[in-house]
Each structure stands twice: as structure tokens, then as C-alpha cells.
Amino acid sequence: MTYDTLRLSEVFQCKKCGNCCKGFGGTFITAEDIEAISNYIKADPRNFVTDYCQMSKGKPILGQGKNGYCLFWNGLCLIHPVKPRMCREWPFIKAVMVDIDNWSEMASCCPGINNGIPVSRLKECLGKVMSKQSDR
Ligand code: SF4
Ligand code: SF4
DSSP: EEEHHHHHHHHHHHOOOOOGGHHHTTOOOOOHHHHHHHHHHHHOOOHHHHHHOOOOOOEEEEEEEEESSBBBSSSTTTTGGGGGHHHHHHOHHHHHHHHHHHHHHHHHTOOOOOOOOOHHHHHHHHHHHHHHHHHH
């Protein structure tokens, strides 16, 4: 990420455990994601939603296997270079950052989140990330 790297790495460093690739209400994808992932896995984008997605509230999300994990998780993300924005930005998602209780709840299942940071410092850091995101 292009924010304050030192601070962000204090707050979060992915441990590649895959917890966030399981459940969590699904990973929404855009038409651009469909194009990029299809190209990457050499699939026909016209069939991508049928073959690799489930619907949630009328929108496609990446499908999950019987084990509850994303279809593209196999010990690591098989589509890492083209994974959807939601996955690229996790856990710096506005809905998570905007409420410190949400952030703490996520920290309880994401071992990459440092939950030892004082709330005031954490709020300052997350506020900075959100303001950078809204500039885009
Ligand atoms: S749950 Fe957290 S530490 Fe584990 S893979 Fe996801 S982001 Fe990384
Ligand atoms: S696309 Fe990759 S990072 Fe995103 S949920 Fe699936 S396996 Fe995890």
C-alpha cells in the first residue's frame, strides 16, 4: 500500500493463514475482476459467474467449496496477482475501519492484525488510511 508504510506494517502484517478466505459473507467481484481473473486462469469470462461464483443479494461473489473456503484458496491464493479489490485491501476496508469495534472483532479472527495498539493511535492510523482512500 502507498500510505504510511511503517505505521501500516505496525498495525497489520498478513500471516497468510487463510482465515479471511473462509466465510465472512463472501467476496464481491466487479466486471473488471471477472475479466482479469478469467484471463489469469484462462477461462471464458462469459461463463465465469456460472462456473466460479455464487449470488449474494443479487450480486456475484466468489464461490466457496464444501470446506467453506473460497474456490481460489489452496494453501495460498491461486489468483493473488488479480485477486479482487476487497481481498487486496483487506483488512483496510471502510466498513471495518469506520467502527473500532468492527476492527477489534476482525482482529480476533485475523492473526495479522496487531490488537495491542492503543485505540487512539489506531484510530489516527485508520483515519489516515480512510482519508487516502476517499482521495481516489
Ligand atoms: S486472516 Fe489475516 S493474517 Fe490470515 S490470511 Fe487473512 S489477512 Fe492474512
Ligand atoms: S481471491 Fe484469494 S485472497 Fe480473495 S478470498 Fe479468494 S483465495 Fe482469498
